[in-house]
Structures are given as structure tokens and as C-alpha cells.
Amino acid sequence: MKILVINGPNLARLDIRDSSIYGDFTYPQLVKFIEDGATKCGFMADVRQSDEEAQIIGWLHEAADAKIPVIINPAAFTHYSYAIRDAADLVKSPLIEVHLSNPMAREEFRHTSVISGIATGTIGGFGPNSYILALEAMKSLVNK
Secondary structure, three states: OEEEEEEOOOHHHHHHOOHHHHOOOOHHHHHHHHHHHHHHOOOEEEEEEOOOHHHHHHHHHHHHHHOOOEEEEOHHHHHOOHHHHHHHHOOOOOEEEEEOOOHHHOOHHHHOOOOOOOOOEEEEOOOOHHHHHHHHHHHHHHOO
16 A cells, blocks of 8 residues: 655755754655655555645645545644645545654744644654654554
């Protein structure tokens, strides 16, 4: 089964971001980690990243139309993109929000997610393992 993993702005730049928050992975290492984890869960992961809101919205529309489950790390868009929220709400397959860091342990403006209210669930604070936890949760959801 195909699963779409969407990563938002600045995640392709993990190698130069604060490793105490985002970990030591480069983005290509993160992609491989996700793909390997997906394979172990019986999924084929299509991992994508964009710094552009419109592109992420298009990918969510694609997932909604094809009924593809989604794991999304909206990154900074988490806190204010109602357009991404509305597009994510169109996805009727399970949609899990993930974060490498724990937004609630960070700056106050990061405490609000406009995505979590429509997501099947939210996982954050476990570094790259947040994606593995989301994949395991997704496996359980799609096998119901």
C-alpha cells in the first residue's frame, strides 16, 4: 500500500538546523529512514518536501482524490496555514501530523496547530522516530 509523507518548509535543510532541536540527520538520511520504516510496516512511502504552501496543498488534493493515507510534517505551516488545514481536511484516509521536536516544549507561538484538529492523530518530540511511530499507527489504522 502506498503512503504519502509530506514534509514542509526548511526540512530539506536539516543538516544546517539546530541539531539539539532537529537531530543529527540530513534530509536524505531522514528520507531513507522513513522509507525503510515504511517497508517494515508494509507500505511504499512516497516522501516529498516543499517550502511552498501551494505545492503541499496540491499533494494533499492528490492524496484526497486517490484515497492515499498521509503522514504530514507541516513544519512552520502547522501554526498558521488554514489553506493547508482545509486541504488536509479533504483527505478522508487517515492523516497523521508529525513533528521531530515537541512543539509544546518550544516557543509559545508553536503551541498552536491548525492541523491537529482535523488530523487522525499527532506525534511529536521523538526526532526521526516520530515518523516510525506514525507509520506504526498508520499500519494499525489501515488494517482495521
